[in-house]
Amino acid sequence: PITTKQLIELYDSHGLNPEVVQEFSDAPVDIPDTFYQMVAEKHEEEATAQSTEERNDDYPEDMPSTVLGYYEDPEVMSFRAEVVAIVKEGIILDHTYFYPEGGGQEADHGIIDNHVVTDVQKVRNTVLHFVDDLRGIEIGQIVTCSLDESRRRQLMRQHTAAHIINGVAREMLGNHVWQSGAHKSVGEARLDITHYENLSEEQRDELERRCNELVLEDHPVEIQFMQRDEAESEFGFRLYQGGVVPGKIIRVVNTVGIDVEACGGLHCDRTSHVGPIRILRTRRIQDGVVRIEYTAGLAAVSEMQLDRTCIDQLAECMMVPRESVVPAATKMLSELKEERKRVEIMTARLNESMADMLLSQARDINNVKVVVHQVSEGDEVLSLVTTLISNPGVVAVIGAAEPSVRVIIGRSKDVELDARPVLKDIMKVIGGGGGGKPDLAQGGGGDPLKVSQALKSAIDVVKTAMTT
CATH class of the missing domain: 3.30.980.10 (Threonyl-trna Synthetase; Chain A, domain 2)
Structure with a gap:
């Protein structure tokens, strides 16, 4: 059978009334007469678990009560009151129109005798007002209070x-x-x-x-x-x-x-x-x-x-009327995607040409072509490495100093070499770090001025790694 607890969970999480469950379930369903009351009580218990008991325990039991003027007339925005106590830097007035934080609503702010009220809290029957500076506030004093009206009304x-x-x-x-x-x-x-x-x-x-x-x-x-x-x-x-x-x-x-x-x-x-x-x-x-x-x-x-300003600025930048911003943006994005495809094709062709040139100049070590090269700022390191090692029998060590240090070491599938220790030795010279997989390792950080020096040692590092 489906239990009452399960009925409540189905009602809360899936919106299924118990009558619907009873109609379509193969298992027996007994609906209590007090089902909806039980749902209400469940929500009460959940709310109780979030009560303010811990905060209340921090304050003495004998604090004077505060008359809650904000319930009598929420339109009152200024008043005079007597300071009846100061507890843990909280000012207690005989009555107040400052609303304390509660029920998910933030507290009122305002002024108490030229002191800025930054927070208001209610502990049991007492309202405590916290100000930026307590100096000049004394028990027994009559103070002039004013609320931040725009905040209250909002x-x-x-x-x-x-x-x-x-x-x-x-x-x-x-x-x-x-x-x-x-x-x-x-x-x-x-x-x-x-x-x-x-x-x-x-x-x-x-x-x-x-x-x-x-x-x-x-x-x-x-x-x-x-x-x-x-x-x-x-x-x-x-x-x-x-x-x-x-x-x-x-x-x-x-x-x-x-x-x-x-x-x-x-x-x-x-x-x-x-x-x-x-x-x-x-x-x-x-x-x-x-x-x-x-x-x-x-x-x-x-x-x-803010929405209107954003649309107006977009319309101005795109040189179209406001009502045409969305179709114009859609067209622009479509054109941008096409442009990116063309750039990717051109980049791939450039990488192929660069790879062919670098392979023709590569150092041969044990029938493996070892390519070592430092790219210029703006060149794509990873795509060049990927193009190089798509050929059989290749080890590529490609570095960049600008805009930031980057070194990538890759090898073809048919080459027996662990790229990680090679990277580690090269990055020791630069001062950075990195990691990766045996066939592809990447590093970064360190001194960009030492990238060229580190790459000069790459042939020896790779040769040592391949012969050990």
């Missing part, structure tokens, strides 16, 4: 966009889609979802188009604190896909008609405030998990402007 847009993308992905791909991770920074953000394969280009385009339609439809984003059992009854266990939420009262973020989650982050109050959403790329990061990288708001506008 993070709110990115977070709200995550909810929109999550809802659309589930609508497009199926009910097996759950959020398995997320991170929201100012420039870019990412959302990891459970799905069994990467999105196609058509799916990415459709995801982006549908998300922006929902932005333009101006859906309200309703946020309220609810009794856990009441929220579960109204919205189901999908509330917890963003991670486990402790307590009997939970904060529910309802992007109306799109997505509902228990979430502690800050959001826009309407989808239209998110601005444009761009899906930058998607990729499968592990079995059953796809990462969606995106950006929203002004960061998305910046991406569009």
Whole structure:
């Protein structure tokens, strides 16, 4: 029989509902009445494993609690507060509107009495503010605080966009889609979802188009604190896909008609405030998990402007209209490939001519032609060696000093010689190193001025190697 655990794994990684498995499986399948609740609990347990217990243990239990003003009014961007404690260089205020890092959303930045706030962290019920310099900050002091408003609003847009993308992905791909991770920074953000394969280009385009339609439809984003059992009854266990939420009262973020989650982050109050959403790329990061990288708001506008600038510059360089860049580039690449083929043919012919000349001048050692030659800058060493040793009874020692030291030693298949010790002896003179196989060895590095000297000794080195 197929176990419940296997049913959950099939649902998570391949999007197979238990009813589908039951219909097509030859093995007996017993579907528990609480199957979808069990899936939710599994996601809760995974989120719990990533909790902040280790960080909390670093701080004392008796730190004063902080009133979380950012939940009361996320529009407040400046305020005055009292410094009630300083713990491990973290400033604790009696109340704060600085949002601490959490739920995949980066922390607010700003100013506390002319001190730059570089990080904000929440430990249990306390918010700690970290600044560039604590000098001048004292317990009991009333300080003036201001948030970096552009950063705050951009993070709110990115977070709200995550909810929109999550809802659309589930609508497009199926009910097996759950959020398995997320991170929201100012420039870019990412959302990891459970799905069994990467999105196609058509799916990415459709995801982006549908998300922006929902932005333009101006859906309200309703946020309220609810009794856990009441929220579960109204919205189901999908509330917890963003991670486990402790307590009997939970904060529910309802992007109306799109997505509902228990979430502690800050959001826009309407989808239209998110601005444009761009899906930058998607990729499968592990079995059953796809990462969606995106950006929203002004960061998305910046991406569009960058794209436009790139296309305009390409159009200018190629001397074609913007709309003709792609066909012009395709034609140029095709012509370049043809040109490379012609160059390869000409190079091969030159190498054959060079090889014939070098073979006619080669030193004969025990009926083996030994070719020693230093190429000029720009000549291809390996192709020349390959051409030479394609002839029977040949040992080739070819070196280059510019643009960098390179020495290649090769032999024909019918020649009994190990090229590696020969290379080693030659590279001792130059000061470099190398390695390879018995029939072909390569070296590099060392003093380019000594390449000519090393090649002069090559005949003796090869002769010694062939007679021992």
